[in-house]
Amino acid sequence: MGGAFLAPLAFTAGLLALTLVPRIGDHPALRWSFWGAAAVLLAWQAALAVRSRREGVPVLHLPTPRPQHYVQALCQIGIYAYWGWHWPPVYDFMPLLAGQLLFAFAFDLLLAWSRREPYQLGFGPFPIILSTNLFLWFTDDWFSLQFLLVAVGFLGKAFVRWERDGRRVHIFNPSAFTLAIFSVALLLTDSTHLTWGQEIATTFGAGPNIYLVVFTVGLVVMYFFSITPVTASAAATLFGASALYGAVTGVPYFIDSEIPAAVFLGLHLLVTDPSTSPRTPLGRGLFGVLYGLSVFALYAVLGAIGLPTFYDKLMAVPLLNLAVPGIDRLVRAIGERPVLERLGLTGPLGRLNPAHMAVWIVLFAAMAARGGADGMHRGDALPFWEQACSDERPQACERLIRLEVSYCGDNAGWACNELGRHYVEGRLVPADLDLAFVYFSRACETRFQPACLNLLEPSAALGGDPRALDLRLLLREGGHNLLDMPEPDLYARACRHGWSFACDRQAASR
Amino acid sequence: MSVSRGRSRRSHVVVTCALLAASVWLASVSGASSARSVADLPPEAIPEFVEVPAGPFLMGAGPATDPDAFDNERWSPTAAQGTVDLPTFYMARHEVTVAQFAAFAKAGTWRVDPRALAAPPDHPVAFVSWPDALAYGRWLDAGLKRSSSLPAWLRARLDEGWRVTLPTEAEWEKAARGADGRRFPWGHDPDPARANYQRAGTAPVGQFACPACAFGLADMSGNVWEWTASPYQPYPYDPDNLRATIDDDALWVMRGGHFGDPARLVRTTTRGGADPGARRAFIGFRVVLTGRRF
Known part of the structure; x- marks a missing residue:
C-alpha cells in the first residue's frame, strides 16, 4: 500500500519544501497558502489511505510521455523565458509556478484515485498549469486562490465530460475552463485587483518582436498538432474585423495594435488544445473564426461596461468547447457539398498540415507588413487619440482616458495631470474633484510642477508639455520604457508620434 | 449506464x-x-488654531542679523531681510499628530503610507508627502465645514470661504518668529529645553512647553520639518508668482528643522526644500486656517 502513496506524498513534500525558498517563506500569506494547500492534500491522502485498506491499493501508471504535453510545455517555457527576460517578475514567480505544478500533480493523482481510476503519471499537468499562468496569477496575498484556480481546472477536466466519437472525454480545455470561471467571478465581484491579470496583459508585449516570438514558437506547436486552422482563422478574423473597424471609424479597434499581444498568445496557446477542438481542419477553422469574433465582441462589451478588457480572450473558450460537436456536425453536413471539394478543403490539401502552416506564414507576413504585428502602431501615439477625441471619433475619448490611466499607472506625471484636468473639466468624464485631486497628487509626486500647482488650486487645471521623463514612458509603443534613449532620439520619436512641441524643439536644436 | x-x-x-x-x-x-465609510470628524481631529494678526513682519536673514544664516535666507543682494505684510490667519498650535492623521486614514479616502501611523498617537505624523499633507488639509477642511460643533468664530471664518490647508512659507515664518524678528520662536538664543532638537527621535507634540514662543505655538523649532505651500524659490518672497514656477522641477519648502538637527537648522528663518513625493521620518506638517485663495 505504501508504495503507491509515495507519489502524492512526494509531491506534497515538494510543495512544503518550497516554503523554505525565501520568495515563499518570507511572505506570510504565501507561506500559509502553501501550507494550506499541502494540508488539504495530506488530509485527502489520509482519507484515501483509510479507504485503500478496504478496497486495495490504487494504481499508478508510468506511460510513455505524450508529445501534446511535453511539446506544448517546452514551447510555453520558451515563452516564459522570453517574457521574463523582459519583465523580471516572471522569473521571480517561478517558485510559485513550481508550487502549482507540484500541487497539480498531487491533486490530479488523488482525484483519479478518489474516482477509483488508475493514474497516468506523465507531463499532463504541465501545459495546463503553464498556460493558465500565462494569463492570470493571483497576488501573493491571495495566492491561495491560485491553488483553487488550479483545482477547478482539474475538477473540470475530471468531472465535466461527455461522449465524443465513442469515447468519454473532457469537454473543456482545462486551463481555459478555470480561467473563464475565475474571470467571470472576478468581474462579478469587482476583484480584479486581487490578480496580476492587467500587468500580465500589459507586460506581455514588453519584449521586442513579441509577435514574431509567439508566431515562431506557435509554429512548433502547429507542426506537431495540426491546430494551425484554429490560430490562423482566429487571427485572420481579428485582423480583418480590426481593419474593417479602423477603415470605417478612423481609429484602431484594439487601441494600440491590430491584435493585442496577449490575445495573439491566446490564439496560439490557450484556444488550441487539440482534444477539445473540432476534428477536421474546416471545423477548426470555424472554431478559430468563432473565437476571433468572440474576442472582438467581448472586448467591446467589457470596455462598454467599464470592465478590464484583458478578460476578452479568457471568457469565450468554454462556450466554444461546448459548440464543438455542433461544429463537427456542421462540417460533416456541408463537407459533402461539391463546392468544398472544388476548393480542395476536403481533399488532401485541406487536411495537409504543412499547407495550413504555409497559409498561416503568408497571412502573418501580410499582417506584419501592414503594421499589424511588431513595430509602431498609430494607436501608440497619444496625440493621435487627442486629435481623434476632439474630432469626436467613436470611442476615441474613452480610449484616450484609458491610455492616460495606463501611463499614469506607469508614473508618467504628465498623464496623471491630464487625467486630473479631465476630472476637473468634466467634459470627457463626469466631473469629480476628489478623483482629480488624487491624480494631481500622483503627478505632483513625480515632480510634474503643474500638477503641484493644481493641488493648491484644482480649479486652475493647469497643463504642460510632457517632460523627457514622461516621454520615456509615453513613447514606449507597448514595449519597455526608454530610460536609456538619448534625448535627441527621444524628441525625434516624440515628433514622429505627433507631439508638436517635440518637433519644435528638434527644429530649434538644429 | x-x-x-x-x-x-x-x-x-x-x-x-x-x-x-x-x-x-x-x-x-x-x-x-x-x-468605505465617510465618518464624521472625530473631536481629536479638530486642531487648536491660534490667531496670527494681520500686519507686516521681517522675513529672511543675513549675516548682519544672524551669523548662522544660510545664503538662501538672504532677501536680496542688497538687503538681508524684506518686509512682508500678511492678512490675519490662524495657525494650528501643534503639528498634526499620528492620531489625527490616523483619523484621516480611517476615513478611507486616501491611501497613506503605513509608516505614517506607526509612531505613538501623540507624536507628530511623519512619512507624509507634500500631497498627503494637502490631502489631509482638504479632508479636515471638508470635515470642519460639515461639523455642527465648531466655535462660532471658526464657523464664521469657514462660512466666509476660509479654508484649512498648509501655511505658506511667509505665514509659517511670521508665526514662528513673530513681528519682532526672533532667531528662534522663543528669542534670540538657542535653548534645547524649549524644543525637540539635537535628540534621537520625535517627542509628543507640545511636550516642550514654550510659553515664550511667538503666539504660543509649539514645536515650531524641531520635532519634524513642516511642509509649507510654497515652492522653493530664491528670495525675495513673492506670493503672486506661484504660476511662474510652472516649468520648474520644483522642490517645496519645509521649515523648522527636525529632532536630530543642530540649532542652526531649527532657526525660524532656515529654509529646507524637499521633493514633493518625499516621505521621511523627519518630515511632517501643521495646518493653517487662511482666507487666501492659493
Missing part, C-alpha cells in the same frame, strides 16, 4: 459547489475591500 449518469450528476454537483464557494469567497473579499 445509470451508474455512470449518477456519477456524472454527482460530479456536476461537486463542480458547482466548488465554483459557488469560490464565488462567495471572492464576493466577501470584494465586499470587504469596497466597504
Whole structure:
C-alpha cells in the first residue's frame, strides 16, 4: 500500500519544501497558502489511505510521455523565458509556478484515485498549469486562490465530460475552463485587483518582436498538432474585423495594435488544445473564426461596461468547447457539398498540415507588413487619440482616458495631470474633484510642477508639455520604457508620434 | 449506464459547489475591500488654531542679523531681510499628530503610507508627502465645514470661504518668529529645553512647553520639518508668482528643522526644500486656517 502513496506524498513534500525558498517563506500569506494547500492534500491522502485498506491499493501508471504535453510545455517555457527576460517578475514567480505544478500533480493523482481510476503519471499537468499562468496569477496575498484556480481546472477536466466519437472525454480545455470561471467571478465581484491579470496583459508585449516570438514558437506547436486552422482563422478574423473597424471609424479597434499581444498568445496557446477542438481542419477553422469574433465582441462589451478588457480572450473558450460537436456536425453536413471539394478543403490539401502552416506564414507576413504585428502602431501615439477625441471619433475619448490611466499607472506625471484636468473639466468624464485631486497628487509626486500647482488650486487645471521623463514612458509603443534613449532620439520619436512641441524643439536644436 | 449518469450528476454537483464557494469567497473579499465609510470628524481631529494678526513682519536673514544664516535666507543682494505684510490667519498650535492623521486614514479616502501611523498617537505624523499633507488639509477642511460643533468664530471664518490647508512659507515664518524678528520662536538664543532638537527621535507634540514662543505655538523649532505651500524659490518672497514656477522641477519648502538637527537648522528663518513625493521620518506638517485663495 505504501508504495503507491509515495507519489502524492512526494509531491506534497515538494510543495512544503518550497516554503523554505525565501520568495515563499518570507511572505506570510504565501507561506500559509502553501501550507494550506499541502494540508488539504495530506488530509485527502489520509482519507484515501483509510479507504485503500478496504478496497486495495490504487494504481499508478508510468506511460510513455505524450508529445501534446511535453511539446506544448517546452514551447510555453520558451515563452516564459522570453517574457521574463523582459519583465523580471516572471522569473521571480517561478517558485510559485513550481508550487502549482507540484500541487497539480498531487491533486490530479488523488482525484483519479478518489474516482477509483488508475493514474497516468506523465507531463499532463504541465501545459495546463503553464498556460493558465500565462494569463492570470493571483497576488501573493491571495495566492491561495491560485491553488483553487488550479483545482477547478482539474475538477473540470475530471468531472465535466461527455461522449465524443465513442469515447468519454473532457469537454473543456482545462486551463481555459478555470480561467473563464475565475474571470467571470472576478468581474462579478469587482476583484480584479486581487490578480496580476492587467500587468500580465500589459507586460506581455514588453519584449521586442513579441509577435514574431509567439508566431515562431506557435509554429512548433502547429507542426506537431495540426491546430494551425484554429490560430490562423482566429487571427485572420481579428485582423480583418480590426481593419474593417479602423477603415470605417478612423481609429484602431484594439487601441494600440491590430491584435493585442496577449490575445495573439491566446490564439496560439490557450484556444488550441487539440482534444477539445473540432476534428477536421474546416471545423477548426470555424472554431478559430468563432473565437476571433468572440474576442472582438467581448472586448467591446467589457470596455462598454467599464470592465478590464484583458478578460476578452479568457471568457469565450468554454462556450466554444461546448459548440464543438455542433461544429463537427456542421462540417460533416456541408463537407459533402461539391463546392468544398472544388476548393480542395476536403481533399488532401485541406487536411495537409504543412499547407495550413504555409497559409498561416503568408497571412502573418501580410499582417506584419501592414503594421499589424511588431513595430509602431498609430494607436501608440497619444496625440493621435487627442486629435481623434476632439474630432469626436467613436470611442476615441474613452480610449484616450484609458491610455492616460495606463501611463499614469506607469508614473508618467504628465498623464496623471491630464487625467486630473479631465476630472476637473468634466467634459470627457463626469466631473469629480476628489478623483482629480488624487491624480494631481500622483503627478505632483513625480515632480510634474503643474500638477503641484493644481493641488493648491484644482480649479486652475493647469497643463504642460510632457517632460523627457514622461516621454520615456509615453513613447514606449507597448514595449519597455526608454530610460536609456538619448534625448535627441527621444524628441525625434516624440515628433514622429505627433507631439508638436517635440518637433519644435528638434527644429530649434538644429 | 445509470451508474455512470449518477456519477456524472454527482460530479456536476461537486463542480458547482466548488465554483459557488469560490464565488462567495471572492464576493466577501470584494465586499470587504469596497466597504468605505465617510465618518464624521472625530473631536481629536479638530486642531487648536491660534490667531496670527494681520500686519507686516521681517522675513529672511543675513549675516548682519544672524551669523548662522544660510545664503538662501538672504532677501536680496542688497538687503538681508524684506518686509512682508500678511492678512490675519490662524495657525494650528501643534503639528498634526499620528492620531489625527490616523483619523484621516480611517476615513478611507486616501491611501497613506503605513509608516505614517506607526509612531505613538501623540507624536507628530511623519512619512507624509507634500500631497498627503494637502490631502489631509482638504479632508479636515471638508470635515470642519460639515461639523455642527465648531466655535462660532471658526464657523464664521469657514462660512466666509476660509479654508484649512498648509501655511505658506511667509505665514509659517511670521508665526514662528513673530513681528519682532526672533532667531528662534522663543528669542534670540538657542535653548534645547524649549524644543525637540539635537535628540534621537520625535517627542509628543507640545511636550516642550514654550510659553515664550511667538503666539504660543509649539514645536515650531524641531520635532519634524513642516511642509509649507510654497515652492522653493530664491528670495525675495513673492506670493503672486506661484504660476511662474510652472516649468520648474520644483522642490517645496519645509521649515523648522527636525529632532536630530543642530540649532542652526531649527532657526525660524532656515529654509529646507524637499521633493514633493518625499516621505521621511523627519518630515511632517501643521495646518493653517487662511482666507487666501492659493
